[in-house]
Amino acid sequence: MAMELFNNTKAVKLRSHLDKYLVADDDQETTRQSRNGESKRARWLVEVADHDGTIIRLKSCHGKYLTASNDPFLLGMTGQKVLQTLPENYTKDMRIEWEPIRDGFQVKLRTYGGTYLRANGGTPPWRNSITHDKPLTGSTYNWILWEVEAVDIPENESLNDYLSIVSSFSSVSAELSGLELGSPVSIHSTSFNSPRLSTTPRKSPLVKITAMELFHNAKAVRLRSIHNKYLTAEEDEDSVTQGRNGSSKAAKWTVEFVSNAENIIRLKSCYSRYLTASNQSFLLGMTGRKVLQTNPKRLDSSVEWEPIREGNQVKLKTRYGQFLRANGGVPPWRNSVTHDIPHRTVTQEWILWDVHVVEIVLQSPVPKPPPPLVPHSDSFASESSSPSAHSSKSASFSRQQSGDSLESSPRKAGDGRLIYYTVADEYGEVDEGVEGLCITFKGNGVDELTKRLEEETGLEGIVVCTKSPLNGKLYPLRLQLPPNNATMNVVVVQSYSEVAGALSF
Structure with a gap:
């Protein structure tokens, strides 16, 4: 486990492949690489960011x-800046959270967005720079x-210096503050040998959600591979490939849960055929086997998959220990999908998938006792109790259903307006079927609406937009909403998405 490297230490130094250390510059904003590993600037305090002990924060001297900022390192390039910051609410800012992933005797530090802490080489301005990115080659x-x-x-080392470094650890700071600065102190004394110095455990939205919880309320999902392509059911109703068109119905997979198995799902294509780990070899002499659509x-x-969480993504494991794999490379591997166990480091990420929920299951409310009979209510009772009426209400997720609790009684002018919102994907696309x-x-x-929607969605740094009925483009809302309390439809765009930078302000 990568966390074992951090569990029994209060501070670490991180050395890159260039034999240089991650250092915090004296401007208290930038980071870079340096040969000087003895400097205090190369030292990073370790904080645990979640109750499960899988996410850390690193604090500079x-x-x-x-x-992991959202600022590009160079315009037109993919890498983004890695900075030193002090957020107002650090317990809710996932930009300062890093997931250590073991890779042999080394680690990768992954951000909440799936990118990695990267030590750049080459010529200036890349030389000695630090960014977060996905390795493309x-x-x-x-x-x-x-x-x-x-x-x-x-x-x-001066105790005052050390106190400033560990100021976030309230229990340790309190313990140290009772010491006289003139008295000799050993950092290796028993008071400093607790197995873990951490802040108060909190529920982290990044890691507390298990893999199965990503699917629990999902009626249909899209699965995006590391190659930015979607798992797609081909029209021959037999083969499965990767495709760029995530809005296609062929990229939507209906989720089924297996009875008596809490952590197993089935995925059904738009052709009502199941995603199947077959025994057929993809290429003779190669280890990968075909993934097909079948209707056994x-x-x-063979149609059962176990989701396993890894950071912000999932792996889908067969009952026989292999994983759904999105292949890259030259034909015939390009765009193919197999199930296999990756043996090489460069293909480890081919089994990771982003899960996009495109349709949710509306939870049925707890049944209430029937109201007492009143005169002239026969027509209402027959309508509400008819099977057809019940099935029409539970068959799909609709605006009437999502707002039924809000509209069950007449709204007054002071009650506010109804805001219907959908969350766009990273390309600014909204599934029209949801x-x-x-x-x-x-x-x-x-601003008020943005904060409210951030609380509702759990996202940060969003842009609230409206969709033009004329050209279908997204336009950000201005300073004020329309003065009346009419119902509104808005689209939530995530700040790191491709479309956020192209919005017309």
Whole structure:
């Protein structure tokens, strides 16, 4: 486990493939690589960011956090800056959270968005720079690998300096504050040998959601591979490939749960055929086997998949220990999908998938006792109790259903307006087959609405947009909402998406 490298140490140094160390510059904003590993700037305090102990924060000697920013390192290039920041609410800012992933004797540090801490080489301005990115070529894969070196705080270092470094650890700071600065202190004393120094455990939205919880309320999903392509059911109703068109119905897979198995799902294509791990070899002499669409007479283990969470993505494991794999390379491998166990480091990420929920299951409310009979209610009772009426209400997720609790009684002018919202994907696309969720909003300001929707969706840094009925383009809302309390439809665009930078402000 990668976390074992961090569990029993209070501070670490991170050494890149270039034999240079990650350092916090004296401007208290930038980070870079340096040969000087003895400097305090190369030392990073370790904080645990979640109750499960799988996510960490790294704090510099300046008391600021290592942060995966949204600022591009160079315009037109994919890498983004890694900075030192001090967020107002660090417990909710996932930009400062890093997931260590073991890779041999080294680790990769993955951000909440699926990119990695990267030590760049080459000519200036890349030389000695630090960004977060996904390695696009095999030659740069080593750039995201780091050696972790545990650090002991020197005994001759000023206690005041050390106190400033560990100021976030309230229990330790309180313990140290009771010491006289003139008295000798050993950092290796028993008071500093607790197995883990951490902040108060909190529920992290990044890691507390298990793989199965990503699917629990999903009626249909899209699966996007590491190659930015979607798992697609071909028209021959037999083969499965990767395709760029995520809005196609062929990229949508209906989720079924297996009875008596809490962590197993089936995925059904738009042709009502199951995603199947077959025994057919993809190429003779090669290990990968075909993944097909089938409609077996008896549902067996070949159509069952176990989701396993890895950071912000999932692996789908067969009952026989192999994984759904999106292949790259030259034909016939390009765009193919097999199930296999990756044996090489460069193909480890081919089994990782982003899960996009495109249709949700509306949870049935708890049944209430029938109301007492009143005169002239026969027509209403027969309508509400008829099977057809019940099935029409539970068959699909609609705006009427999402807002039924809000509209069950007449709304007054002071109750606010109804806001129906949908979340766009990273390309700004909205699945037209899925109706929006609904909230009641009393304010008139776009900033207020943005904060409210951030709370509702769990996303940060969103842009609230409207969709033009003329050309279908997204336009960001201005400072104020329309003065009346009419129902509104909005689209939530995530700040890191491709479309966010192209919006017309």
